[in-house]
Amino acid sequence: MQRGSIPPPDMGSREGLAGPWSPWGSSWIAAIQVANVLTSRIEADMHRRGGVTPFEFQLLATLRRQPDEVPMSQVAHLVDSSLSRLSHVVRRLEGRGWVTRRTSPDDARVTLVGVTPEGLVRFEAAEAPYRRLRDEAFLGHLTPEEHAEYARLSLKLLRGLRPEHWYVQWVDQGRESDVPS
Numbered sequence: 001m002q003r004g005s006i007p008p009p010d011m012g013s014r015e016g017l018a019g020p021w022s023p024w025g026s027s028w029i030a031a032i033q034v035a036n037v038l039t040s041r042i043e044a045d046m047h048r049r050g051g052v053t054p055f056e057f058q059l060l061a062t063l064r065r066q067p068d069e070v071p072m073s074q075v076a077h078l079v080d081s082s083l084s085r086l087s088h089v090v091r092r093l094e095g096r097g098w099v100t101r102r103t104s105p106d107d108a109r110v111t112l113v114g115v116t117p118e119g120l121v122r123f124e125a126a127e128a129p130y131r132r133l134r135d136e137a138f139l140g141h142l143t144p145e146e147h148a149e150y151a152r153l154s155l156k157l158l159r160g161l162r163p164e165h166w167y168v169q170w171v172d173q174g175r176e177s178d179v180p181s
Contacts, residue, residue: 038137045133050126055079055089057130060115060123063099069114071104078166087111098122 042054050057062078063070076086090113093099098119104110115123142150159168 041137042133045129045137046126049129049133052122052126055081056093057123057126059086059089059093060098060119060126063113063115064120064123066114069100069102069112072101072111072113075113080165093119096122 039054046052046054046057052060058079059075062075072083072086072090075081076083079086081089090099090101094101096118098116100114100116102112104112139147155168155171158165162168
């Protein structure tokens with residue numbers, strides 16, 4: 001073990017049904033660890049190489065697919081965020097000149113948000129590092145068959161966690177092949 005490193009947990013004991021040696025305990029631990037490592041890698045690489053956080057990238061990607069400004073509530077649904085978190089990020093990106101925000105002329109309770117030309121430039125600058133990271137950290141580690149199985153199982157979990165999620169709805173409408181990467 002390297003100096004200053006943290007020792008791994010003792011995996012030699014069984015901890016009941018939630019322990020690492022039960023069939024679903026191992027699956028749960030693996031899922032959490034993959035999510036943690038992947039999230040950490042995405043956050044570090046996207047910021048270093050693309051100059052954006054993963055959430056900012058997702059927001060810019062979502063806004064660039066919209067034909068016009070859209071209500072913040074709709075964007076929050078698409079990026080799976082609370083309105084308060086989204087408002088905070090939109091305010092920050094508005095300060096950078098990457099997005100616009102304004103009150104809807106039709107309903108003063110609705111805030112519309114859209115991407116600016118500068119925001120599109122920032123998105124495009126971050127897209128190559130995003131794709132490289134996706135290929136290095138995820139796509140290259142599984143066979144096509146394993147990816148299909150992973151997608152099936154992940155969708156099953158997402159459907160159980162949040163059946164109203166936009167991706168679940170998209171797949172259920174038979175439009176999965178249309179989802180941009």
